[in-house]
Amino acid sequence: MDKLVQGIAAGGSIRVFSAITTNTVAEAIRRHQTSPTVSAALGRTMTGALMMGSSLKAFDRLTVKIESDGPVGGITAEASPGGKVRGYVKNAVAELPSKTNGKFDVSGVVGQGTFYVIREAGFDIGFRPEPYVGSVPIVSGEIAEDFAYYLAKSEQIPSAVMLGVLLQNSEPFVTASGGVMIQMLPGANEHLITMIEDTIAHAPHLTTLIDGSTHPADLLEIALGEIDFEILEESNIAFECTCSMEKARAMVTALGREEVESMLREQKGAAMNCGFCNENYSLGEADLTSILSELG
Ligand SMILES: [Zn+2]
Structure with a gap:
């Protein structure tokens, strides 16, 4: 099971987050059949969204949306309370040759554009407040x-x-995935961030660390070096979508009698795909007939 931890460091002047997301990202890649470089880009975005959203309250939602002109076209990752995340890209098969150092050319596949963070609170309890968009x-x-x-x-x-x-082997099969996020609270010693950046710069490459780590705290230990930290919360994380057959059926019902009749007549069914998780839903003749009888 993938895990996320959050805590404090340097006597409470720093908030720290760390996650191992190997299975979560593997599930996203399996569902969307992404190319290797797009897999890296989507996995990084999902991991970042999870850490940024780890303080979400019930009914909150945080979405990271990258709109860009590179071959991938755009990346969306949405974190929900309880460590759930889902995500997708515009062009799953976009690919570029690896960089000269052998690393995936993530910046090339992303390109130029805008990085959005959308925070919504209370969206699922009947009212939809204006989301905060940065x-x-x-x-x-x-x-x-x-x-x-x-x-x-x-x-x-x-x-x-x-x-x-x-x-x-640079194939879209995830061996390891994860991340660390370190946030300085107001009043934190400015030298600390320089110290941490320096430790990170000299640390072995993150993916090598994750490959050998079984717990996110191991990653924090390496990123923070000499700085003391305390873990306050640990949670499980997973890829999870909110779509369901029930919702797919409700969407068809909402189209109304005339539309459902024409679907029944022309296609003898209805097929839907969830963009977030790539799950397919198909309703057959019997389903449409039963929807029609409910519509009266
Ligand atoms: Zn879905």
């Missing part, structure tokens, strides 16, 4: 730097973010 230009496209830039510019939280997805 955005910054994409500064790197490698995703981790874009999360850090967003936190610094849009939320005035100096941060350090590491995200990594390791694929087996």
Whole structure:
């Protein structure tokens, strides 16, 4: 089971988050059949969204949306309370050659554009308040730097973010995935962030660390170096979508009698696909007939 931990460091002046998302990202990749570089980009975005959204309350939702002009076209990851995340990309099969250092060209596949964070509160209890939307230009496209830039510019939280997805033999099979997010609280010693950035810069590559780690706390230990930290909360995380056969059926019902009759006549059924998780739902003649009898 994938895990996320959150805690404090340096006597409470830093908030720390860390996650191992290997199975969660593997499930997203399996569902969307993404190319290796797009898998890395989607996995990093989902991991970042989970850490950023880990303080969500019941009925809250945090969406990270990258709209860009690179081959992938766009990436969306949505985190919900209880460590659930779902995500998708515009062009799953986009691909570019690896960079000269052998790393996936994530920034190339993402390109230029805008990094959005949308926070919604209470969206599922009958009222839909205006979502809070923050955005910054994409500064790197490698995703981790874009999360850090967003936190610094849009939320005035100096941060350090590491995200990594390791694929087996560069095929879209996830060997390891995870990340670390370090947020400085107001009044934190400015030298701390420089110290952490320096530790991170000299740490082995994140994916190598995740590959050898069984718990997110191991990642924090490496990212924080000498700095003391305390884990306050640990939770399970997983890929989970909110779609269901029941909702698919309700959507068809909402189309109304005339539309359902024409579906029954022309297609003898209805087929739907959930963009978030790529699940297919199909209703047959019997289902449509029963919807019609409910519509009266
Ligand atoms: Zn779905």
